[in-house]
Amino acid sequence: MDFREMMESQYRELLENYSKEQSEQALYSSQKLSRKIIENKVSPEEIISLHKSLLIEMHPEVPDYVLHSFDVLLEIMIAFGLAYREHQSLRHKQEELRSEMEIAANVQQTLLGTKVPEIEGLDIGAISIPAKHMNGDYFHFVLDENNNVSVAIADVIGKGIPAALCMSMIKYAMDSLPEHRKGPSYILENLNRVVEQNVDPSMFITMFYGMYNPETNILSYASAGHEPGFYYNAAKQEFTELIAKGLLLGVEKRTKYAEYQKEIFPGDMVILMSDGVTECRTDDGFIDRDTLMGYINKYIHLSAQEIVNRVFKDLEKLQHFQLRDDFTLIILKREV
Amino acid sequence: MSIQSCVTIINEWDIVAARQLGRNVAKELGFGIVDQARITTAISELARNIFLYAGKGQICIDKLNEGGKVGLAINATDNGPGISDIRQVMEDGFSTSGGLGAGLPGVKRLMDQFDIESSPGDGTKIKATKWLR
Numbered sequence: 443m444d445f446r447e448m449m450e451s452q453y454r455e456l457l458e459n460y461s462k463e464q465s466e467q468a469l470y471s472s473q474k475l476s477r478k479i480i481e482n483k484v485s486p487e488e489i490i491s492l493h494k495s496l497l498i499e500m501h502p503e504v505p506d507y508v509l510h511s512f513d514v515l516l517e518i519m520i521a522f523g524l525a526y527r528e529h530q531s532l533r534h535k536q537e538e539l540r541s542e543m544e545i546a547a548n549v550q551q552t553l554l555g556t557k558v559p560e561i562e563g564l565d566i567g568a569i570s571i572p573a574k575h576m577n578g579d580y581f582h583f584v585l586d587e588n589n590n591v592s593v594a595i596a597d598v599i600g601k602g603i604p605a606a607l608c609m610s611m612i613k614y615a616m617d618s619l620p621e622h623r624k625g626p627s628y629i630l631e632n633l634n635r636v637v638e639q640n641v642d643p644s645m646f647i648t649m650f651y652g653m654y655n656p657e658t659n660i661l662s663y664a665s666a667g668h669e670p671g672f673y674y675n676a677a678k679q680e681f682t683e684l685i686a687k688g689l690l691l692g693v694e695k696r697t698k699y700a701e702y703q704k705e706i707f708p709g710d711m712v713i714l715m716s717d718g719v720t721e722c723r724t725d726d727g728f729i730d731r732d733t734l735m736g737y738i739n740k741y742i743h744l745s746a747q748e749i750v751n752r753v754f755k756d757l758e759k760l761q762h763f764q765l766r767d768d769f770t771l772i773i774l775k776r777e778v
Numbered sequence: 779m780s781i782q783s784c785v786t787i788i789n790e791w792d793i794v795a796a797r798q799l800g801r802n803v804a805k806e807l808g809f810g811i812v813d814q815a816r817i818t819t820a821i822s823e824l825a826r827n828i829f830l831y832a833g834k835g836q837i838c839i840d841k842l843n844e845g846g847k848v849g850l851a852i853n854a855t856d857n858g859p860g861i862s863d864i865r866q867v868m869e870d871g872f873s874t875s876g877g878l879g880a881g882l883p884g885v886k887r888l889m890d891q892f893d894i895e896s897s898p899g900d901g902t903k904i905k906a907t908k909w910l911r
Contacts, residue, residue: 487812487815487816488812491810491811491812494811513811513815516811516812516815517815517818517819520815520816520819520888521819521880524819524880524884524887524888527887528870528871528883528884531870531883532870532871535870
C-alpha cells in the first residue's frame with residue numbers, strides 16, 4: 443500500500459471514530475497522522491480535498507453549503523501549502539550555506555595556521571575563538587634563525603567573512619616581507635602600506651607586533667591602535683598596561699610607528715589580546731580590565747596555555763556561552 | 779495539437795475572467811478539484827503580475843494532447859518592462875518576502891512545467907503546463 447492509500451484509510455477511520463465519539467484519543471491519533479502527512483510532503487489542499495470527498499462518501503446527506511465551503515478553504519490552503527514549501531526550500535538553502543561556511547572556516551584555519559614556537563626559557567599560550575564561523579582575529583608566531591620569537595596579533599574592525607578575507611591578505615603580506623630587519627615598527631609600517639592600498643577605506647585593522655630576544659630578554663614592540671596588552675611584574679606581583687601608541691593600519695599611507703622596549707625578568711608575563719576579550723559583555727556591562735587581571739591572577743601558577751584556556755572558559759561562562767566578538771588571548775611567560 | 783482561448787488582462791476583473799476560463803478548461807479536461815485550484819492559483823499569479831508590472835497583457839489557455847497525454851498550458855504574455863534578472867525572480871523568498879503572494883517559484887511548483895522568456899524592454903513570456911495524470 444502506498445502512503446496515499448494508507449493515509450486515506452487512516453483518515454477515514456479517524457473521521458468515523460471521531461463522529462461516533464469526540465474523544466481525545468482520536469484527536470491524538472490525528473495529530474500523529476498529521477506528522478506522517480507532512481513527512482510525506484502531502485500538501486494541505488490535498489487534505490482538504492480528501493476531507494471533502496470522505497465527508498460526501500460517509501454522509502451523503504451533508505448539505506451543499508457545507509461542501510461549497512470547502513472550495514473556499516481549499517483556495518486558502520493552497521497559499522499556505524506554497525508558503526510551507528518555500529520555507530522548506532529556504533531551509534535547505536540555509537543548510538547549504540552553513541556547510542559552505544564550515545568549509546570556508548576550515549580553509550581559513552589552514553591558511554592562517556601558525557605554530558606556537560617552543561623555545562627554552564619562554565612559555566607561550568595562545569587561544570583564538572571566532573564569535574561566528576570565521577575569525578576576524580589573527581595571531582602569528584615566527585621563530586627566526588637567532589631564536590627571536592616574534593608575535594603578531596591583529597583584529598579587523600568588524601567580524602565574520604569580510605574580516606576573515608581581510609586577514610588572509612595580512613598574513614600573506616607578512617609572509618612576503620624580507621627576512622632580514624624584521625623589527626616591529628618596520629613590519630607595521632610595511633603592512634600599513636599594504637592595507638592602505640588594498641583594503642576598502644571603511645575597513646581598519648589594529649595590530650600589535652612584538653619581538654622577544656631570548657639572549658637579552660628584551661621585548662621590542664609596536665602597536666597600530668591595538669587593544670593595549672599587559673605586563674606582569676612577578677617581583678612586584680603587579681600588572682601594568684603595555685602602552686604603545688600608533689595609528690590603525692590602513693588610515694594614512696606614511697604612518698610611522700614608534701618602537702618600545704621592555705626587559706622581561708623570570709616569572710614575568712606579557713599578555714596580549716583582542717578587544718573581544720575586554721569587550722566581553724556581562725549582565726552588568728563590559729568587564730573592566732581589572733576584572734580580567736583578576737581572572738588571570740587566579741590561574742597565574744599554571745602554564746601559559748592553561749591560563750589562556752581557563753580564562754577563556756570563565757569569560758565564556760560569564761557571557762552565557764554567547765561570544766559577541768572574536769576572542770584572542772596570548773600569554774608569553776618567562777620561565778623561572 | 780492545441781486549441782487556444784485568451785483573456786486580455788487590463789484590470790483586476792480580468793484576472794477573475796482568466797481564472798474562470800482556466801477553471802472551465804481544467805474541468806473539461808478532467809482535472810480534479812485540487813489541480814483545478816492549483817491551475818487557477820497559477821493563472822491568478824501570472825495575471826496579477828501582468829496587471830501590476832506590465833499594465834496590459836494576455837493570458838491564453840491551451841488544451842494539449844501530445845501522444846495521448848492530455849494537459850493544460852497557461853501562456854502569459856505582455857509587452858511590459860521585462861525582467862533583467864530572471865534568476866533572481868525565480869529565487870525563493872525574493873518576491874514573496876514582501877507578501878506579494880506565491881511569486882514565480884510558486885507558479886512553478888503548482889504546475890508541472892515552467893518556461894520563461896524575458897528581457898528588459900522586450901516584455902515577458904511565460905508558459906506553464908500541467909498534465910493530467
